[in-house]
Amino acid sequence: MSTQKALYVPEKQAPFKIGDAPLYEPGPKEVLVKLFATALNPVDWKIQTYGYFITNYPTILGTDAAGVVEKVGSEVTNVAKGDKVVFQGWFENKYATFQQYTLVPAEITAKIPENISFDQAASVPLTLATVLIPNFNHNPEGNTANFTAPWEEGGKEKYAGKPAFIVGGSSSVGQYAIQVAKLSGYSPIITTASLRNEALLKSFGATAVIDRSLPAPEILAEIQKITGGKPVEYAYDAISLADTQALAYDALAPGGTLIIVLDESVPAEKKKASDDKRVVHAFGSVHPPENRAVGVEIYKRLSEWLRTGVIVPNHVEVLPNGLAGIPDGLQRMKEDKVSATKLIARPQETA
Ligand SMILES: NC(=O)c1ccc[n+]([C@@H]2O[C@H](COP(=O)([O-])OP(=O)(O)OC[C@H]3O[C@@H](n4cnc5c(N)ncnc54)[C@H](OP(=O)(O)O)[C@@H]3O)[C@@H](O)[C@H]2O)c1
Missing domain, CATH: 3.40.50.720 (NAD(P)-binding Rossmann-like Domain)
Incomplete structure (x- = not known):
């Protein structure tokens, strides 16, 4: 398998569309993760609607994910193939989370404890x-x-x-x-x-x-x-x-x-x-250099916080149809129809 499914914004302010994306190769400090859950955020509909922030199209959105490590870079020591991990994505196609597989720097991943589902974990990062x-x-x-x-x-x-x-x-x-x-x-x-x-x-x-x-x-x-x-x-x-x-x-x-x-x-x-x-x-991303050190401190502790209930995930609602269910979910958020709930899509359920 060399391709996977992704949800694209094909060009600035164009409607979402499912398409193929490559299976990315992790750099030495990165991991490739098979995504079992991704969360929707207001920024996703705002980018698609207003066309700000992103300059390169076609683009993949989504910045919250939980899944299983598929492949590790040569210098990665904190996680291994088969580990369940939660992490924040970024608005660059190979790091975005509205797709079935994505890359992430290993230092900003945390293992998901047994008491937390993929869907719950994906509600947390951003x-x-x-x-x-x-x-x-x-x-x-x-x-x-x-x-x-x-x-x-x-x-x-x-x-x-x-x-x-x-x-x-x-x-x-x-x-x-x-x-x-x-x-x-x-x-x-x-x-x-x-x-x-x-x-x-x-x-x-x-x-x-x-x-x-x-x-x-x-x-x-x-x-x-x-x-x-x-x-x-x-x-x-x-x-x-x-x-x-x-x-x-x-x-x-x-x-x-x-x-x-x-x-x-x-x-x-x-x-x-x-x-x-x-x-x-606030600029809530652990990816950019100015936020990375505190991001690493957060990810060192996240697993334990989730295990012990210091941090309790949002209530989640799982959307139907995998990645194809995301646009309707974003529309509900745009219309202020979501209360105290995180909308979740399961990328592997994409037809
Ligand atoms: N700067 C950053 O890095 C960054 C990162 C993440 C998010 N954001 C922004 O942060 C905002 C919140 O994001 P989110 O994901 O947390 O949103 P969300 O969960 O979708 O927000 C929905 C909730 O907003 C509440 N709400 C709406 N208007 C309100 C008001 N006037 N007063 C009090 N509560 C109100 C509703 O409360 P009730 O149902 O109780 O009425 C509802 O539960 C968005 O604008 C998002 O774009 C910024």
């Missing part, structure tokens, strides 16, 4: 990285708050008992933002979501879930009540639309840090130099 990297990257070239990580000395004590505010706790990113805030010791952990998701978010460590449909002044008053007036020095906006950024910025105390996931749109009139509020734009 969105967990989008929380961990902007919080804990120490490379000044990266977009980072440069906080002390929970796996570093003092990282579990430094933020203990400080309030955290997470906008959009039921989004995939938000679910990991809650879990990571818990790991860092923040308390209380306050989030906004539709209240039907309250029990789930509390199971991840949220201490209070505020109805996201309330007007901003009511949400701010509720936060004040919950913290007893303690300053909120850390906010994470997993939605980052204009209104949510304004809300998160207002909730933040002077000197605080807000992490956002889309371009900054905090209204200029809200910004006072004397407030000294920091806004960090």
Whole structure:
């Protein structure tokens, strides 16, 4: 076998199409993985719809995957043929995950523990990285708050008992933002979501879930009540639309840090130099050089976090028809019809 199936965007903003792709040869530090699950992310429909970010077409999208190592490069020692692994893909065809086989640098793979399925594992990489990297990257070239990580000395004590505010706790990113805030010791952990998701978010460590449909002044008053007036020095906006950024910025105390996931749109009139509020734009990929070292630290620990439940995957919904089911799934995400769930495709089920 020298070819495999892939889901292409044949040219900028063109509809998705299934086609053949080559079976890639791993470099010395890479592995070839047979993919049993890949997850859908908003960035996939945004690239196809708006045509940004990618310049080379035909292109393969997809950045989340779980599968079995098929072939290892000559210098790889941490994984072997037959291992089940989870990893993040990248927007270059040989590293993308909307296909049946892909390559990945071995240092940013983690073995999947027995208690986690391929489908669950694939829900983790991109969105967990989008929380961990902007919080804990120490490379000044990266977009980072440069906080002390929970796996570093003092990282579990430094933020203990400080309030955290997470906008959009039921989004995939938000679910990991809650879990990571818990790991860092923040308390209380306050989030906004539709209240039907309250029990789930509390199971991840949220201490209070505020109805996201309330007007901003009511949400701010509720936060004040919950913290007893303690300053909120850390906010994470997993939605980052204009209104949510304004809300998160207002909730933040002077000197605080807000992490956002889309371009900054905090209204200029809200910004006072004397407030000294920091806004960090997340770039959630472990692939680029400025994020790689923290990426390796994450992947060294991911297997154990999943095994022990420190990180719990999103609820998953498996789409039908393998890679061919992805476009409909992306359409549902685009129409805001997915709540607290990660959509998963199984590339090997492609006809
Ligand atoms: N910068 C980066 O590197 C990076 C990486 C990954 C993702 N992102 C971006 O991060 C955003 C979230 O991605 P995702 O995969 O986590 O999305 P997702 O899981 O598809 O988000 C769906 C969830 O968003 C919630 N939501 C929608 N509008 C909301 C609002 N106004 N307030 C609070 N919650 C709201 C919904 O909550 P309810 O159902 O509870 O109402 C729903 O559960 C996307 O814009 C994505 O493009 C950026």
